[in-house]
Amino acid sequence: MSDVTKEKRQLKIKTGAVTRLWKEVGLYSKEQEEHEAKVEKMLAEGGAEEWNIKNGRKMADESKRMVADTQTRLTSAVAELRDLVVYARSHPDDFQDSEELHAAEAALNESNI
Template identity: 45%
Template structure:
């Protein structure tokens, strides 16, 4: 495998990781927001105490996933940036490079909105 092919493969893998983690972070945030609304609904509707506590437990679990995913995303962003900085000039003109750049911008926007 040539150097350009190896670089492209690594870039594609690292880009996929960043894209997946950025998507996960968005989903976890949305899930935590929805769960907070559900907890308030259960409490205001006078649902059984066990049901309310169970929903609060689910909310705590969702909220714990956000910082963990955010930390993993930050590490993946750093890894992708270092990979992109070490690329040869031949690799910087590929579609994989432009995809990595757009994924990086999206991921940084996701992580900064926390």
């Protein structure tokens, strides 16, 4: 495999990782909000068993940790993808009209990091 082919493959892989992690951050954030709302509802209504409240808080905390972990991994993946995009832009002859480069740039714009 030539260097250009390897770099295009890496662009595709890193783009997929950034896209996936971006979606995961959104899903975990939504999950966290849902768990917190559920706990607040149980507390407001009263009569909920202590175990249910404790378990709801535990699930919300787990989602919060997953948001932080996924955000860290996303930041790392974005940095790696940016480096690859910079490399690709510095070699315009090899990456001219490259679908991988366009997809990578779109993923970076979407992730807003």
